[in-house]
Amino acid sequence: MTAREEGVRWLDAEEQSVWRSLLRAQSRIEEELDRDLQARSGVGLVEFGILVALSEAPGMRMRMRVLADSVIVSKSRLSHQITRLERAGYVRREPCEEDRRGFWAILTDQGLEVLRAAAGGHVTRVRERVFDRLTREQVRQLGAVMRLLEPGDGAGGGPNPR
Template sequence: MNAVNWLDAREQRVWRGFLAVNSLLQERLDRDLQRRDGFTLVEYAILVHLSEAEGRRMRMRSLADTVIVSKSRLSHQVTRLEKDGYVRRESCEEDRRGSWAVLTPEGLKALRGAAPGHVSEVRANLFDRLTDEQVDSLGEIMAVLEEGLRGDSTA
């Protein structure tokens, strides 16, 4: 058995701070979206990614990877968005097992209605609290971490 390389006090403080900020920010943004627009943060992310995709459609598997949720959670969220008329599923001709999620005009309208309030909340709870230099540093740090996590095939 390998010896554990425990976190020192500084690393422990940073780690716990990261966990707290991540949780608090997601909870605050999710609660605001649900209260104001009736979307969860995940549903909002689905609509955003579909709005940015070519033809406003994505394969369900790719959408799950992009939104960073399990296929079953994505399916549940898309079903809810379908019931509201914001998304529809289409079968994939190239792969009978696959399907497309397609943003409807109603979904685009709902997203456009929700976006200004959401962006204001992101700005108020993240960017307005940081200096320009801190935003640049945070961006660099997030890029390094994301690249490492996405490139880690052992996970």
């Protein structure tokens, strides 16, 4: 053990099992939802998330840097995804008048149609894969856990006394 590792609080067997299970579940759920969306609508999970974020934004437009934070992707990946969505006619980019370096991503009517067509099937798969497997109480508990783990203002994010 190196000097840097001396103060490490290693995961115990239960924590390690839960951690690995969380990673597997997240990966498999994302993979299944991505594959399903691709088959149904021709857009992947990240692109679908971009369309959703834009549809919920005022004027169906968002600054690119805000959109990147909203859909939890790097700015370079967002730029690549927006380029793909532009080519398909689902999104357009416009320069921001207030900041000459910034750009708006704007949902087009065609993009909104694709989103509406894909949304029903997507929510059905989310229900099947996640929520139909849980009781209402488990959904509440999962929500509470996710709020603790989600990055943000740190509210309630301290260690949990066992």
